[in-house]
Amino acid sequence: MSGAGTVVGLFAGIGGVELGLHKHGWSTELLCEIDPGAQAVLKAHFPDIAQTPDVTKLRALPQNTELVAAGFPCQDLSQAGRTVGIGGERSGLVDHVFRLITRKRGPRWLLLENVPFMLQLDRGRGMHHLVTELESLGYAWAYRVVDARSFGLPQRRLRVLMLASRTEDPREVLFNQDVGEPPSDDPDRRACGFYWTEGVRGLGWAVDAVPTIKGGSSIGIASPPAIRLTGGRGIVTPGITDAERLQGFAANWTLPALEVPGARVGHRWKLVGNAVSTLMSDWVGAQLANPQPYSGSADRPLTPGEAWPVAAWGKDGVAYEANLTRWPQQMPYEHLEEFIREPNQLSARATAGFLRRARASTLRFIPGFLDDVEKHLFQMGGDPRQVVA
Secondary structure (H helix, E strand, O other): OOOOOEEEEEOOOOOHHHHHHHOOOOEEEEEEOOOHHHHHHHHHHOOOOEEEOOHHHOOOOOOOOOEEEEOOOOOOOOOOOOOOOOOOOOHHHHHHHHHHOOOOOOOOEEEEEEOHHHHOHHHHHHHHHHHHHHHHOOOEEEEEEEEHHHHOOOEEOEEEEEEEEOOOOOHHHHOOOOOOOOOOOOOOOOOEEEOOOOOOOOOOOEEOOEEOOOOOOOOOOOOOOEEEOHHHOOEEEOOHHHHHHHOOOOOOOOHHHHHOOOOOOOHHHHHHHOOOOHHHHHHHHHHHHOOOOOOOOOOEEOOOOOOOOOEEEEEOOEEEEOOOOOOOOOOOOOOHHHHOOOOEEOOHHHHHHHHHHHHHOOOOOOOOHHHHHHHHHHHOOOOHHHOOO
16 A cells, blocks of 8 residues: 655645545645635635645745645647647746755655647657656656546546656556446437537537536636537536536535636636546545556557657656556446536527538538537527528
8 A cells, every 4th residue: 555645736726636635545735826716716625725826936845745746737738728838838837846856855756637638749748858857856657648537527538647756656556447448429319518619620529528628718718618418409508517516526616716806707617627637636546545566568668759658657768658548447427418407508609600610611520410509599599591601
């Protein structure tokens, strides 16, 4: 048994990592978060934990820190973001994590979380940077792309979970479970999620799930996905409390963010979209408490310049691919249509805009989907015939 200890949460957001780890005996000593709204959320839910706002001004970690968790900013690494890479102004802040763990007795564990697009952006330069820094500090590392649906909630959210240690084998934590991806459900039988803001080059289509909840815009405008209900019963968007629950938080978890002067209601969407799924960190906490031997006998070394796979590990300058899927386990699944409790009708304006883009695109849609969009537009008072591609 690996044993629990004290945690420092850098880029703590609204506490997604902490909620999961606390279930398995870990205790948090310090939270670092710069967003005022997120600070208010952390203060409301973790009133006894010290906070500091700026990782660039944090001089040292508390003594005896056992685990540093850092869901570092993804804006420069995300496919939906600026894609400038690991050297960007926001995502480049991860270097302060390395600065803080360079002490002679660094933390036993380091847990990083980010978007999987970083594996391919700039030919994988971001991951190469992380690996190089970790190995220079004496850490063995392993990462795995994980789908949040594996833990039972209907959000298709892929994230890279990277675990490193100076004293333990991170493969025994991340690699000891794998059930394989289940077959996709029937889109006529289940509600389907998509992004109504797309429709030209992509759709974000997900069967019995919403696509990845986004952080929205920098000016606090909400960016919820859309959901096509079954039986032609319309198109809705989840409410903010549904989004919180899709990330594993309790409903109204982010409500304290509105106490910040000048806060916009849509800022809650940004906080939820940028959060770490609590069920992912819950799984990591469970695995840390029960590591299992991993032989790696079937793993193969990666050649320099080769694309980063779904799962890999390495030390001493050599990286290996692990033959794993994005589904470490399959918890009882909550179907999307039954999960959503506070749906909002997609407006006629939003529906018409999506329909216009979809008609002008070369995308292929499943039979009946655009018919359902047209029907919804008509029900909302619009005329599909007046929507010109």
